[in-house]
Amino acid sequence: MKRYALPAIVLGLIFSFCKGLPAAADNPWPGSKTAGAASSPSGDLKTVMARLDKNAPDFKSAKADFVWVEYSKTANKVTSTQHGKLSLRRSGKEMDVALQLTSNIIGAHDSQTQETTREVSDNGSGFESFLSLGFGAGSQDLLNSFDVTMTGWDTVDNVKTARLELVGKKDQPKQLFSKAVLWVDPAKAIPLKQQRWQPSGDYQLVSYTNIKLNAPLDELQAVLAEMDKTAPTFKSAQADFVWVQYTKAVEEKDTQTGKVFVRRSSKDLDFAMHVLTPHKKQVVVKDGKIIMNDPQTKQTTVKDISNNRGDVEAYMSLGFGSRGQDLLKYYDVTMTGWEMVDNVKTARLELVGKTDRLKKFFSKAILWIEPARAIPLQQQRLQISGDYQLVHYTNITLNGKVPDDVFKLKGD
Numbered sequence: 001m002k003r004y005a006l007p008a009i010v011l012g013l014i015f016s017f018c019k020g021l022p023a024a025a026d027n028p029w030p031g032s033k034t035a036g037a038a039s040s041p042s043g044d045l046k047t048v049m050a051r052l053d054k055n056a057p058d059f060k061s062a063k064a065d066f067v068w069v070e071y072s073k074t075a076n077k078v079t080s081t082q083h084g085k086l087s088l089r090r091s092g093k094e095m096d097v098a099l100q101l102t103s104n105i106i107g108a109h110d111s112q113t114q115e116t117t118r119e120v121s122d123n124g125s126g127f128e129s130f131l132s133l134g135f136g137a138g139s140q141d142l143l144n145s146f147d148v149t150m151t152g153w154d155t156v157d158n159v160k161t162a163r164l165e166l167v168g169k170k171d172q173p174k175q176l177f178s179k180a181v182l183w184v185d186p187a188k189a190i191p192l193k194q195q196r197w198q199p200s201g202d203y204q205l206v207s208y209t210n211i212k213l214n215a216p217l218d219e220l221q222a223v224l225a226e227m228d229k230t231a232p233t234f235k236s237a238q239a240d241f242v243w244v245q246y247t248k249a250v251e252e253k254d255t256q257t258g259k260v261f262v263r264r265s266s267k268d269l270d271f272a273m274h275v276l277t278p279h280k281k282q283v284v285v286k287d288g289k290i291i292m293n294d295p296q297t298k299q300t301t302v303k304d305i306s307n308n309r310g311d312v313e314a315y316m317s318l319g320f321g322s323r324g325q326d327l328l329k330y331y332d333v334t335m336t337g338w339e340m341v342d343n344v345k346t347a348r349l350e351l352v353g354k355t356d357r358l359k360k361f362f363s364k365a366i367l368w369i370e371p372a373r374a375i376p377l378q379q380q381r382l383q384i385s386g387d388y389q390l391v392h393y394t395n396i397t398l399n400g401k402v403p404d405d406v407f408k409l410k411g412d
Contacts, residue, residue: 002164006057025349028285029103033183037228040352044150044153044162045148045149045150045162045164047186048150048162048164048184048186049139049142049143049236050139051186051187051189051261052126052137052138052139052142052184052186052189053138053139053140054189054190055188056136056137056141056189057138058214058321059090059135059136059213059214060089060090060213060214061087061088061089061090061213061214061215062086062087062088062135062136062190062211062212062213062214063085063086063087063088063210063211063212063215064085064086064208064209064210064212065083065084065086065208065209065210066083066084066085066086066206066207066208066209067081067082067083067206067207068080068081068083068084068204068206069081069204069205069206070083070202070204070207071202071203071204071205072201072202073200073202074200074201076214080156084210087218087221088134088135088136089222089225090136095192095298098295102182114366115347124148125412132164133180133182133191133194134191134194135190135191136190137189142164142166144169145168145169145170146166146167146168146169146180147166147167147169148164148165148166149164149165150162150163150164150165151163151164151165152174154183156183156185156192156193156207157192157209159185159192160185160186161183161184161185161186162183162184162186163181163182163183164181164182164183164184165179165180165181166180166181166182167179167180176196177196177197177198178198178199179196179197180194180195180196180197181193181194181195181196181197182194182195184291188211188213190208190211190213191208192206192207192208192211193206193208194206204281205342217334218331219347220334220347220349222337222371223324223347223349223369224324224325224327224333225324225326226324226371226372226374227322227323227324227327227369227374228323228324228325229374230373230374230375231321231322231323231374232350233399234264234320234321234398235263235264235395235398235399236261236262236263236264236397236398236399236400236401236402237260237261237262237320237321237375237396237398237399238259238260238261238262238396238397238400238402239259239260239393239394239395239396239397240257240259240260240393240394240395241257241258241259241260241273241391241392241393241394242255242256242391242392242394243255243256243257243258243275243387243389243390243391244390244391244392245387245388245389246387246388246389246390248385248386248387249385249387249388255278256275256277256278256281257275257276257277258273258275258276258277259272259273259394260274260321261273261274261275261402261406261407262319262321262402263407265286268286268317269285269319269321270284270285270286270407271284271285271286271316271319272284272285272286272406272407274406279295279296280295280296281293281294281295281296284407284408284409285305285312285316286407288305288306289302289303289304289305289306290302290303290305291303291409293409300409309383311357311358311361313326313330314329314330314353314358315361317329317330318351318365318367318379318381319376319379320398322351327349327351330353330354330355330358331351331352331353331354331358331365332349332351332352333349333351334349334350335347335348335349335350336348336349336350339368341368341370341377341378341392342377342394344370344377345370345371346368346369346370346371346377346378347368347369347371348366348367348368349366349367349368349369350364350365350366351364351365351366352364353363356374360379361381362382362383363382363383363384364381364382365379365380365381365382366378366379366382367379373396373398375396375398376393377392377393377396378390378391378392378393379391380385
């Protein structure tokens with residue numbers, strides 16, 4: 001999940017306000033009551049900041065339900081309301097973020113996507129600004145990026161919260177929002193609400209409930225987070241394979257062995273499979289084409305797949321270098337447990353395609369993922385008929401030099 005381009009709103013972490021909300025903005029959320037400004041806001045702010053600093057080092061993870069509301073000043077109404085669950089986990093200096101939504105993903109272009117995972121990394125002041133608005137932030141996280149004022153105490157869900165208003169000190173935060181408001185629970189040093197304003201008067205408001213701190217992440221989310229973390233560093237892979245094709249009607253197994261090569265090329269993955277036994281064959285996926293060569297039959301088949309990019313990406317996401325969010329984009333994913341493969345503990349993930357078209361290719365896929373390297377040691381694709389293909393990888397080498405000629409047919 002490392003260094004992906006995030007939408008302007010970092011998922012689950014930043015929620016915004018705009019200047020110029022209607023008069024009802026003083027109480028913009030059901031269940032909140034304004035308690036009035038404190039007699040010494042500056043003194044109260046120092047107290048709240050001290051509580052943040054006391055609790056921030058102990059922050060490891062958080063889970064919460066949330067409601068996300070978007071308001072349009074032009075339309076003078078709430079234009080969108082989304083519900084979901086948020087999970088965060090601190091990983092070194094980075095924050096792993098996972099969302100599950102009961103409606104479409106915020107900022108997503110694929111209306112079928114219901115789940116996503118993102119990581120916010122420390123690669124710039126913009127991300128630092130985002131993180132400072134979220135869980136586990138210390139006072140300096142806020143003060144380094146924002147001018148902070150405390151306007152009083154509000155009651156949110158029967159909890160006394162400090163209402164903090166933030167204005168960015170740098171251009172990048174100001175480009176994302178003109179002002180942010182946090183309702184912070186000082187006892188836990190976490191926001192119960194976050195709001196971000198745009199100069200237009202539009203805003204986004206998020207309310208958190210059922211917050212659980214420092215509870216372990218769901219095992220599936222942890223595995224997907226590891227995949228997301230490793231994927232950006234992936235450059236290439238090569239491995240030996242054993243491919244078993246089972247045909248239920250005749251209860252026969254055909255076995256092929258060979259080598260597989262994967263290489264990241266600009267935005268795409270080049271793929272080559274060299275079958276060595278029972279007789280030599282080649283399959284190459286590159287430049288929007290799949291080329292299959294069988295020297296025994298002296299046949300070469302070339303198919304243009306450039307117009308089926310979605311299918312190709314869905315299929316390739318089952319292999320090396322894929323992200324957890326790639327799997328979630330195309331499949332409903334469940335984790336059924338842990339299994340040993342070649343003396344390595346692997347997460348067994350079952351995947352069912354989200355579209356009818358994917359389900360025509362296979363009814364279910366199973367991946368055995370090694371979390372430490374976030375790669376599959378085995379893959380299985382099952383058909384409704386009972387047929388299946390099982391691929392087992394060994395001697396896996398990551399990010400080594402892959403010769404160009406493995407992506408060329410012999411004789412080219």
